[in-house]
Amino acid sequence: MQETPTHRKIIHIDMDAFYASVEQRDNPEYRGKPLVVGGLPEGRGGVVATASYEARKFGIRSAMPSKQAQKLCPEALFVRPRFEAYKEVSQKIREIFSRYTDLIEPLSLDEAYLDVTHDKLNIGSAIEIAQQIKTAIKEELQLTASAGVSINKFVAKIASDINKPDGLKFIGPSAVEAFMENLPVEKFYGVGKVTAAKMRSFNLHKGADLKSLTKEALTRHFGKAGNFYYDIVRGIDHREVQPHRETKSLAAEDTFAYDLTTLEEMETELDKIALIVYGRLQKNQLKGRTITLKVKYSDFKQITRNRSFPEPLDDLETISVTSKHLLASTFSAEQKIRLLGISLSNFGMPEMRHRYEKISDQLKLF
Known part of the structure; x- marks a missing residue:
């Protein structure tokens, strides 16, 4: 019988360049070559979904415009995603996880949290379980995964990225706080380039610098996220692994640490969103007829603009291009933007055609 542990045992599994690795596994002609999975560079609004490690050496990253990726590596191969294939592999990975625990929280097709505080096989060691999972994935699916093991979700996720690809990193209870103190702020999960730049402008370069500030100072500079930073630099993260976590909304949005002022930087953020x-559409096997853009300005005024299509859609280029057109129809150089969001709605079979063909006055450019 396993003893009751003082700390939780959390594993974060992250597949290595998942979509690209599946393509290279299934197509020998792609192996060893710079491969980009996503929109084609000759298309409109195409973005990179995943790049192989051979392509990443050239600076190609997820959410990068495909045209930019091609400029960085003209010899790169571009292929469209095969989400049915990825979902099938993802299900097999999930079956491997379930041999050890039922507390599994998928974050996407290629990553998940596992709580193995009490594992099914009474192994007791989270490190050993992580290694067994990695071995099973490699032997049964011919793919590699990286694992992070620690006492909470935040540290486990950061740990999984340390020794990629095919890595395994353990950060034990006694090492967590020192690890967070020495961690560069840009390595904090959820801290993007803009927030990291803002932190550095305040002379905050590592976790220890954040730790030196009071909770009030952190919230004054970074809003609600300041509370989270205050806890996490002390190794505190009480979030539980949620085995029944589901995406309820086919929408995504981002609030920016700095207000966006140029159309170019706004469009770059829209590509990511x-x-x-x-x-999420692919994961839920849904198509929507209405694309809605959400914009919140620096004065907290908020607007939405939408376009509806006669047929349901789920392709990335249409979502990206339509969102940019919606933004352009409302853009003013005098207005600064603090939040952007995109959502799809009107799923299912057609009911009344006019319900799906309603277009706002701002969309006459279409």
């Missing part, structure tokens, strides 16, 4: 919405 569109990619998230696209992934």
